[in-house]
Amino acid sequence: MWQHQHVHTIALLVGFALPVLLGAAWNGWIGALGAFLISGVAKVVVIQHCTFFINSACHTLGRRPYSTRCSARDSFLMALLTFGEGYHNYHHEFQHDYRNGVKSWQWDPTKWIIWLLSKIGLTGGLRRAAREAVQAAQAQVRRSRTAQSESVVISETMAGLGVPQR
Numbered sequence: 001m002w003q004h005q006h007v008h009t010i011a012l013l014v015g016f017a018l019p020v021l022l023g024a025a026w027n028g029w030i031g032a033l034g035a036f037l038i039s040g041v042a043k044v045v046v047i048q049h050c051t052f053f054i055n056s057a058c059h060t061l062g063r064r065p066y067s068t069r070c071s072a073r074d075s076f077l078m079a080l081l082t083f084g085e086g087y088h089n090y091h092h093e094f095q096h097d098y099r100n101g102v103k104s105w106q107w108d109p110t111k112w113i114i115w116l117l118s119k120i121g122l123t124g125g126l127r128r129a130a131r132e133a134v135q136a137a138q139a140q141v142r143r144s145r146t147a148q149s150e151s152v153v154i155s156e157t158m159a160g161l162g163v164p165q166r
């Protein structure tokens, strides 16, 4: 594919050269320098940090609605900062799915862009987890949470009654 063969050239042109040209057109060399530093360098720093904190912050902040087997979590705040990757619990449980925010109301612009690109043939073979599998995973997590809280209630009740516990 053309964009795969020229990915580095495209990245430099779109990520640095285009902002510098627009900055120069706006305000001469000062505009070009400002565009290079803000639209080029600062943008790369922010995007790299947001990308790489997925494997730290997204394993710390948020909820685990699909699986408690790993520490990955779903968080709207993280999704906002990572273009949808913040729904990380779903991603870990259903890794073959091109979506992260599986609910229609979840902020996942990456999913929307991939889907739109599939309509013009630039992506294809998009895979989704079966709705039943997703619902089953959620039900399993709810059942295990209910069992845990019932276990705590029983344990506290027995302790309150003075029943010795193992």
Ligand SMILES: [Zn+2]
Residues within 6 Å of the ligand: 054, 055, 059, 072, 088, 092
């Ligand atoms: Zn992860």
